[in-house]
Amino acid sequence: MAANPMSQFDVYRIGPEIKVGAFDISFTNASLFMILSTVSILLIFNLGSKKNSILPNKIQLLAELSYTFVSKMISDTAGSKAKPYFAFIFSLFMFVLFCNMFGMIPYTFTVTSHIIVTFVLAAFIFIGVTVIGFIKHGFGYLKLFVPSGVPAVLLPLIVVIEIISYLSRPISLSVRLFANMMAGHTMMKVFGGFVISLGIVGGWLPLSFSVALTGLEILVAFLQAYVFAILTCIYLNDALNLHH
Amino acid sequence: MVKKIYFQSIFFSFFFIKEAFTAESGGMPQLNPEFWVSQIFWLILTFGIMYLVLSKLILPKISINLESRKSQILENIEAAEKQREDSDAKLKEYDEIISKSKLEANSIFNQAREKALKDIGAKREVLDKQIDNEIAEAEKEIDALRKNAPDKINKIAIETSSELLQKLIGAEVNNSSISAIVDDLSKRNGDKYYGN
Numbered sequence: 544m545a546a547n548p549m550s551q552f553d554v555y556r557i558g559p560e561i562k563v564g565a566f567d568i569s570f571t572n573a574s575l576f577m578i579l580s581t582v583s584i585l586l587i588f589n590l591g592s593k594k595n596s597i598l599p600n601k602i603q604l605l606a607e608l609s610y611t612f613v614s615k616m617i618s619d620t621a622g623s624k625a626k627p628y629f630a631f632i633f634s635l636f637m638f639v640l641f642c643n644m645f646g647m648i649p650y651t652f653t654v655t656s657h658i659i660v661t662f663v664l665a666a667f668i669f670i671g672v673t674v675i676g677f678i679k680h681g682f683g684y685l686k687l688f689v690p691s692g693v694p695a696v697l698l699p700l701i702v703v704i705e706i707i708s709y710l711s712r713p714i715s716l717s718v719r720l721f722a723n724m725m726a727g728h729t730m731m732k733v734f735g736g737f738v739i740s741l742g743i744v745g746g747w748l749p750l751s752f753s754v755a756l757t758g759l760e761i762l763v764a765f766l767q768a769y770v771f772a773i774l775t776c777i778y779l780n781d782a783l784n785l786h787h
Numbered sequence: 788m789v790k791k792i793y794f795q796s797i798f799f800s801f802f803f804i805k806e807a808f809t810a811e812s813g814g815m816p817q818l819n820p821e822f823w824v825s826q827i828f829w830l831i832l833t834f835g836i837m838y839l840v841l842s843k844l845i846l847p848k849i850s851i852n853l854e855s856r857k858s859q860i861l862e863n864i865e866a867a868e869k870q871r872e873d874s875d876a877k878l879k880e881y882d883e884i885i886s887k888s889k890l891e892a893n894s895i896f897n898q899a900r901e902k903a904l905k906d907i908g909a910k911r912e913v914l915d916k917q918i919d920n921e922i923a924e925a926e927k928e929i930d931a932l933r934k935n936a937p938d939k940i941n942k943i944a945i946e947t948s949s950e951l952l953q954k955l956i957g958a959e960v961n962n963s964s965i966s967a968i969v970d971d972l973s974k975r976n977g978d979k980y981y982g983n
Contacts, residue, residue, distance in 0.1 A: 549815060554822040566824045573822065574829035581837040588841065592848040597856060610849045630842030637841075638834055659823045660830055725817065 548732035552656055552725065572652045573660070580641035580654065588637075609637070613772070620773060621780040628779060635664065636772035643724060643764035647757070655767075656724040658717060665717035668775050676782035687781060716774055723767050727760045937973060944969045 556569045591606025599607060613633045617625050625632075639655055646653025654660055676684040688705040689698070734756060737749035945966045952960045 552816040554816060554819075554826070556822075566828070567822070568825045568828040569822070571822055571825055571829075573826050574833075577829050577833040581833045584837060585840055585845070588845045588849070592845050592852060595852040595855060597859060603852075606849055607853060610846070610853065630846050631838060633846065634834065634838040634841050638837060654830075656817070657826060658817050659826050663827050663830055664834075721817070725815075 548729045548736065551652070551728060551732055554652075554657070573654055573657065576642065576645055576652045576654050580638060580645055584637050584641055609633075616769075616773060617776050620776040622784055624783045625776065625779050632772055632775055632779075635668075635775060636768055639664075639720065639771050640765065640768035643768055644761075646724065646728065647761055647764055653724050653728055655720055656728060658721045661717035661721040662713065664771075665713040668716065668778065669713040672775075672778045672782045675779070676785070679783060680785050684782070684785065687785060712778060716771065720767050720771055723763055727756070727763055731756050731760060941966070941969050941973055944973075 554571050554573050556571055557575060558570050560567065561569045587602065588606050588609075591602045591604075594600070594603065596603070610633070613636055614629060617629055617632055621628075642654040645651050646656065673684075676687070680686075688702050688709065690701060690705065693701050731753060734749045734753040738746040738753060740746075741749065945962065948969065949960055949962055949965050952965070
């Protein structure tokens with residue numbers, strides 16, 4: 544019998560129940576994979592930054608290429624003013640990327656396939672960017688909602704649209720990542736289920752789909768991490784360089 | 788036959804799949820708030836620790852590594868450029884020395900040639916002069932000899948003829964009369980003997 548394709552997203556407790564006041568903060572499989580991702584990130588980048596040789600070895604090359612990749616992404620989209628936020632965007636990109644990639648290993652849990660995780664990240668970014676915008680520009684930051692060169696008749700409508708689009712940023716950011724990860728993994732599970740239930744005779748077709756989907760999902764895992772990071776850069780750019 | 792079984796089995800198995808999935812479906816686990824707080828807590832904890840370690844310890848080190856590599860590469864390029872310039876200058880110097888020495892060698896050769904030519908010319912002049920002198924002397928001598936030759940011949944002729952006459956006749960003959968005859972003869976036949 545094929546398992547429920549949604550059961551891979553089940554969160555379950557590992558070890559005893561931990562309660563702080565009314566809140567349940569037990570160690571779960573989600574926590575396990577968060578720790579796994581962060582530990583592997585720290586391990587890789589620690590190894591990659593330990594030795595400084597002119598001709599880098601593989602792991603140093605990996606660390607330095609990631610560094611230059613993210614720093615180029617930030618300077619391209621948000622300019623030089625975004626330099627202080629480099630470490631945050633780098634951590635964000637790496638965290639999302641590693642969580643997505645860990646999810647591609649069979650029998651693992653995908654941290655980013657949970658709306659609450661992506662929403663907390665997106666909400667933190669949204670609040671942070673808004674605070675930065677108000678600190679940098681004061682109430683002038685509200686000019687973000689009033690695009691220049693718009694006829695006065697249309698202005699009330701445009702401002703309402705701009706405000707709604709601004710407020711929907713955390714939702715779109717979090718739902719994009721969560722929905723992509725969930726849909727991809729569900730689809731793979733469904734095709735995997737077909738392979739079993741169609742057996743040796745008919746299972747080859749869904750199996751080949753499954754193979755192709757695995758490649759696609761690895762691409763999506765990278766792409767969504769990149770999109771998440773680059774959208775953060777774009778929001779940061781709006782807050783740092785107000786040019787409306 | 789095989790094709791038919793294949794498609795039939797695919798067709799029938801869809802029913803089983805539908806049954807299997809409907810039997811266990813329980814909605815989206817993501818929307819179950821039971822572990823939301825736990826996930827938020829662990830997310831903030833792990834992400835926070837990772838951010839702190841990355842931003843305070845690891846990323847500055849990578850940045851320093853990259854900077855030092857860049858500066859070292861730039862330095863090396865600069866050094867290479869400098870050495871290239873040096874070698875260019877040396878090459879130019881070398882070329883100059885070679886062309887200079889070539890010129891010098893040429894001039895030395897020319898001087899030597901001129902000197903040799905001059906020497907040869909001077910020597911030849913001296914030799915020519917000497918040869919001319921000698922020729923002139925020889926000519927003079929020849930002239931003198933030629934001038935004296937008829938007199939001597941006449942004298943010899945007179946002596947021999949006086950001796951011959953003495954032997955033939957047995958008496959002394961007057962030398963002056965013989966010389967008159969010889970002179971007369973030589974004057975008549977002188978052209979024949981001396982080619983004058």
